[in-house]
Amino acid sequence: MTASMSLLESFMPHGMCYAWRPSILWLNVISDAAIAIAYFSIPLALFHFLRKRLDVPFRGVVAMFSVFILACGLTHFMSIIIVWNGYYGIQGMLKAVTGLASIGTAIMLYPVMPRMLALRSPIELAESNNALQQEIEQRKRTESQSLELQHELAHMGRLTTMGQMATGLAHELNQPLLAISQSADTASIAARENTSTDLELVDCLDDIQAQTQRAGEIIRALRQFMSKDTAHRTDLDLNALIRQTLQLINPDARKHSVTLKAQLNDIPEPNADRVQIAQVLVNLLRNGVDAIASASSKKRQVTVQTRDDGNRVTVTVDDTGPGLADDVEPFKAFESNKADGMGMGLSISRSIIESHGGKLWLEEGAGSGARFMFTLPLKQG
Amino acid sequence: MNMTIEQPIVYLVDDDPSIRKTLPRGLRRRGFNVEAFESAQEFLNTYSPGQPGCLVLDLSMPGMDGLELQQELINRDITIPIIFITGHGGVPQSVQALRAGAIDFLEKPFMPDMLVDRIAEAFIQDQKLRSERQHLASIRKRFERLTSREQEICQLMLDNQGKLSSKEIAKILAISHRTVEQHRSRVLEKTGAKSVANLLTLASQIGLASSNSH
Numbered sequence: 001m002t003a004s005m006s007l008l009e010s011f012m013p014h015g016m017c018y019a020w021r022p023s024i025l026w027l028n029v030i031s032d033a034a035i036a037i038a039y040f041s042i043p044l045a046l047f048h049f050l051r052k053r054l055d056v057p058f059r060g061v062v063a064m065f066s067v068f069i070l071a072c073g074l075t076h077f078m079s080i081i082i083v084w085n086g087y088y089g090i091q092g093m094l095k096a097v098t099g100l101a102s103i104g105t106a107i108m109l110y111p112v113m114p115r116m117l118a119l120r121s122p123i124e125l126a127e128s129n130n131a132l133q134q135e136i137e138q139r140k141r142t143e144s145q146s147l148e149l150q151h152e153l154a155h156m157g158r159l160t161t162m163g164q165m166a167t168g169l170a171h172e173l174n175q176p177l178l179a180i181s182q183s184a185d186t187a188s189i190a191a192r193e194n195t196s197t198d199l200e201l202v203d204c205l206d207d208i209q210a211q212t213q214r215a216g217e218i219i220r221a222l223r224q225f226m227s228k229d230t231a232h233r234t235d236l237d238l239n240a241l242i243r244q245t246l247q248l249i250n251p252d253a254r255k256h257s258v259t260l261k262a263q264l265n266d267i268p269e270p271n272a273d274r275v276q277i278a279q280v281l282v283n284l285l286r287n288g289v290d291a292i293a294s295a296s297s298k299k300r301q302v303t304v305q306t307r308d309d310g311n312r313v314t315v316t317v318d319d320t321g322p323g324l325a326d327d328v329e330p331f332k333a334f335e336s337n338k339a340d341g342m343g344m345g346l347s348i349s350r351s352i353i354e355s356h357g358g359k360l361w362l363e364e365g366a367g368s369g370a371r372f373m374f375t376l377p378l379k380q381g
Numbered sequence: 382m383n384m385t386i387e388q389p390i391v392y393l394v395d396d397d398p399s400i401r402k403t404l405p406r407g408l409r410r411r412g413f414n415v416e417a418f419e420s421a422q423e424f425l426n427t428y429s430p431g432q433p434g435c436l437v438l439d440l441s442m443p444g445m446d447g448l449e450l451q452q453e454l455i456n457r458d459i460t461i462p463i464i465f466i467t468g469h470g471g472v473p474q475s476v477q478a479l480r481a482g483a484i485d486f487l488e489k490p491f492m493p494d495m496l497v498d499r500i501a502e503a504f505i506q507d508q509k510l511r512s513e514r515q516h517l518a519s520i521r522k523r524f525e526r527l528t529s530r531e532q533e534i535c536q537l538m539l540d541n542q543g544k545l546s547s548k549e550i551a552k553i554l555a556i557s558h559r560t561v562e563q564h565r566s567r568v569l570e571k572t573g574a575k576s577v578a579n580l581l582t583l584a585s586q587i588g589l590a591s592s593n594s595h
Contacts, residue, residue: 220488
């Protein structure tokens with residue numbers, strides 16, 4: 001009771017300590033007033049900020065800080081009152097409240113310190129924002145490039161499927177033609193050795209030889225016509241082309257829950273026809289996806305790899321499908337494993353790669369699935 | 382020299398069985414000895430470099446292809462002449478093949494006569510290369526017959542383009558002029574050289590001396 005009474009008790013005003021000398025008195029009063037006004041306005045600003053920015057973290061800390069500043073402001077305000085009225089009890093109470101608020105704020109700072117340190121600075125945020133923006137642009141670019149590639153592939157598909165087939169078949173046809181030519185030759189020699197041979201037989205065999213050569217000439221002319229395509233060859237960023245091709249295949253792969261994986265190493269740029277190589281890649285990747293789609297493989301993945309082999313680059317396409325049956329000749333035209341396949345894909349792909357001076361083959365004994373590999377030569381020197 | 386005259390053999394390497402069946406049949410009818418192989422590796426495993434002949438080689442095959450086999454033969458210092466045959470046009474490959482010494486690059490289907498002509502050409506080249514090799518081997522053999530003293534004197538004759546006189550050689554080796562003269566004539570006799578100039582030529586052929594002055 002007496003304690004609470006003494007709180008309101010009026011003591012000697014603080015102005016006495018200044019000996020009521022105006023200079024020192026007003027210096028203190030005005031300074032305290034300035035501090036108090038500032039300390040009152042800071043929490044106001046902070047409250048306003050908190051109300052407007054609901055996303056700001058550490059709201060509790062900011063609120064505590066505001067209370068502590070407000071309390072500090074009050075103590076300075078009180079310092080002005082006591083110049084004329086000695087309510088030191090009330091001033092003490094205010095200081096106690098301020099002390100508590102200060103200690104509370106100070107204590108509260110430590111546990112939240114790690115979280116505050118982890119906060120991204122605006123500069124960091126801007127940087128990561130920038131990187132994100134660049135990635136979006138990069139993706140957009142790849143996407144539009146692969147769309148463009150799709151158009152080109154479709155365009156080329158319409159225009160030159162027949163031509164490509166013909167070129168692919170040229171090699172296949174030249175083999176039996178040579179066999180016919182050689183056989184006609186042998187038969188002709190044998191017929192001539194026999195004196196009793198009907199001359200018409202010799203004549204027939206010579207005609208077979210002549211017509212076989214004619215067929216060969218037709219194929220040669222056709223191939224020369226097709227080989228004008230070498231004009232489209234450029235130094236090719238194969239890794240970029242593979243990324244674009246993967247984008248094209250991706251919807252199909254997702255439909256069959258197949259993951260596409262790329263392991264692309266730094267490789268030099270081979271001189272090659274972009275659209276033709278894309279055709280080969282699409283063919284190999286789609287074959288891989290189809291092989292898994294038609295099987296119940298647990299691991300469903302098609303992996304494409306690039307490698308620098310000095311004088312050539314090597315591309316490997318692996319799938320986790322069932323692999324190829326022993327009696328299938330994958331590169332033979334019109335022979336297919338698939339119910340709706342024409343058996344042209346690999347045969348055309350091989351002829352495209354060989355026309356670039358590379359090789360395309362099925363790698364034996366490469367695990368459970370199929371592994372196709374092809375090479376593209378690099379310019380020497 | 383004991384030499385049996387070996388018949389040259391046409392080696393065919395092609396992965397297509399129909400070619401391996403029909404092409405040798407025609408060539409055999411024409412009197413050639415032919416051996417056919419399914420792959421480059423199979424050929425390498427069987428071929429012995431002493432055997433005269435030529436190689437009819439398919440360009441594109443699984444595994445080691447024609448160009449790679451050509452390179453492998455060059456690496457092994459085997460000079461068998463090669464006639465490439467191919468189902469593709471393959472201009473860049475043909476340039477590479479011919480540059481590396483191939484006889485020709487024939488596109489399938491070729492006239493059988495054309496192949497026969499090329500084989501004849503290849504045999505002549507093979508014969509030439511072989512006799513060159515034999516010639517060099519015989520020179521080498523003659524030089525190997527020299528005694529170590531004779532070799533020493535021969536080397537001194539070669540080192541100075543034959544300009545050192547017997548007297549000078551005698552001085553270098555600190556032996557008598559007469560002895561050097563004797564060794565000199567024996568060097569010429571043993572190597573079959575008609576003169577010092579001829580000795581220089583023979584030595585440069587087998588790489589014992591450079592024919593150009595340094």
